[in-house]
Amino acid sequence: MTDLTQTNLTQKQVRERIAARLASRHRKEKIFRGFGIASIAFGVLAVLVLFTDIISKGSSAFVQSQIQLQVNYDPAELGIDKVDQESLAWANFDGVIRNALRERFPDVTGRSEKRELYSLVSSGAGFDLRERLQNNPELLGQSETVWVNADDDVDTYVKSLSKSKDGFLGRTSEQKAVWINALRDSGELKKRFNKTFFTNGDSREPEQAGIRAALVGSLFTLLVTLVLSFPIGVAAAIYLEEFAPKNRWTDLIEVNINNLAAVPSIVFGLLGLAIFINFFELPRSAPLVGGLVLTLMTLPTIIISSRASLKSVPPSIREAAMGMGASRMQVVLHHVLPLAMPGMLTGAIIGMAQALGETAPLLMIGMVAFIVDVPHGITDPSTVLPVQIFLWADSPERAFVERTSAAIMVLLAVLITMNTCAVWLRKKLERRW
Amino acid sequence: MSTMTLNAGPAAAVGDSTAEQNLVNTKADIKTVGSPFCDDAKLRMRNVNVFYGETQAIHDVSLDIGRNQVVAMIGPSGCGKSTFLRCLNRMNDTIEGCRVEGELSLDGDPIYGAKVDVVPLRARVGMVFQKPNPFPKSIYDNVAYGPKIHGIASRRAELDEIVENSLRRAGLWNEVKDRLDKPGTGLSGGQQQRLCIARAIAVSPEVILMDEPCSALDPIATARIEELIDELRENYTIAIVTHSMQQAARVSQRTAYFHLGKLVEVNDTETVFTNPEHELTEAYITGRFG
Incomplete structure (x- = not known):
């Protein structure tokens, strides 16, 4: 029995009371919806600002100023008579490039002027020529036209020209600017696709620095994390949920798992340092240890x-x-697990995304080291994307600014790919009820 | 326990007479009247007590269920009839803090005990639940699941045969034979429940327990299931919990009336509904409380 019949209200009075409150009820609903829309709009706006900022800063890192040179693989200048591993290691490719530059600007005389001229080209350009000669030994003694990376200061200046007429000279001298403009006018200096960024590891020279080592390191680390944490996590969850008796011990375990989720990640890094590296003596800076720490x-x-x-x-x-x-x-394997799998995958992907973006614990186990080589396995020293971003953001060279944003873009691309895979997997596995 | 009160009508009539209130709430010792035992018992239960933690849900119930017999268990909500039914294939094991005491046996084999394996027991004592609960798999896989996990069929052809026979016996074959690969969850409520019955009989159980199998179904689907129960009696022993006294009267040979966790009366169905021995039974079937 309700209060209505007991208070002896007439139907008319009841209607009136309902009508009196109707306006405020609708208003409350509108306010609530307004809040919802406002918060979504704020979220979308924040994402938009973030993306615009990153893309506007980082997109220029995908192109790189390159200079066209007429190089002569002169055996005398190189100081070699045949193309093999040993002689290539000693060959003077810088000399070849210097010759080419002098030929292009024959007027340049004087020591300091010449040094200025040579610094137009990246100090790593010699390595590119060496690789080229190694792959094409018949070029020895021949001449060819090649595009070599310009120095990062040159690159910064060239890119700034598209923003303002005078451009940003920075460390570039007036004299250098004249040469650069001459090269640009003749089409010998162009902004071309920055392949180096995707094929190289880290470098002190921005024009030679690439994301590859960090990307591969991240993938190895995530692989270790996924292979360890998904089976262990799912098995633990199934045991606790389906098999374990509900008693004080399992309660304690549950509380501890929840607490563990709230532990600052740097603590896990210290734990990994103490246990995996100091006690088990696993290699430092390795994706194996990184993966173990991120698994925890x-x-x-x-x-x-x-x-x-x-x-x-x-x-x-x-x-x-x-x-x-x-x-x-059988109940678990045949029925419960297939139905729970989409949800578990979502959880795993959230965990993986978290692990992908994690920096602090990896600093503790040495993945912050300056590593140039692309890792070939889970025990090779390597770094990961977020740490690479941290390292570049910390570097003084101006050209690292755009590379930092570009690395963030790569990180976001990996994240989006992972999430897309997760959504696709979930759709595929989800059973219709 | 949720109540689907198909017979909810009389509820309003409760209340005025204090004498009847006392009758309903009586905590006095209820002795089972009627004939709880039979000679050719398939299931024998003696002095069964069930506890949920500290609360006792079933008090000292003794009952036999005869071979190829349909026994209906009736009683008001919360009287323990479902709890009692779920003791028969140990479905209560899954409930935290549930404890069963007493002797229960199936053809002389104990149901409870340290050495008893519930897997073969549940293959012998199948169950159909209140809400149709087909697996989210194809119709074929639903019926084939039991034979598969128990390794009953050695060849695919044999499995096909079991599936077809089970669906035929559940009266569903003609409706689904062209869409065996479609999900079982896509069937109507009544069809789903018959699919669940087909799934239960696919492992050739000896006993089928039905826990209010028609409470979520419309009258036509209910009638269909009731017919089916009558047909199944030839081969199986059936224990059915129901809230519908008409249903109990239609499908069962014996009826057990439960009240507050106690077994009040067991008799031939006809006797229970025409000439009940116990005043509580009479009060319930005449609709004075429910």
């Missing part, structure tokens, strides 16, 4: 989300399977 960090996320998705499987399915005489293991 990701496990609570995966366990908690897996348990939540196991809990959301309707008990009627469990009862149905159990009523058929399925063993507990």
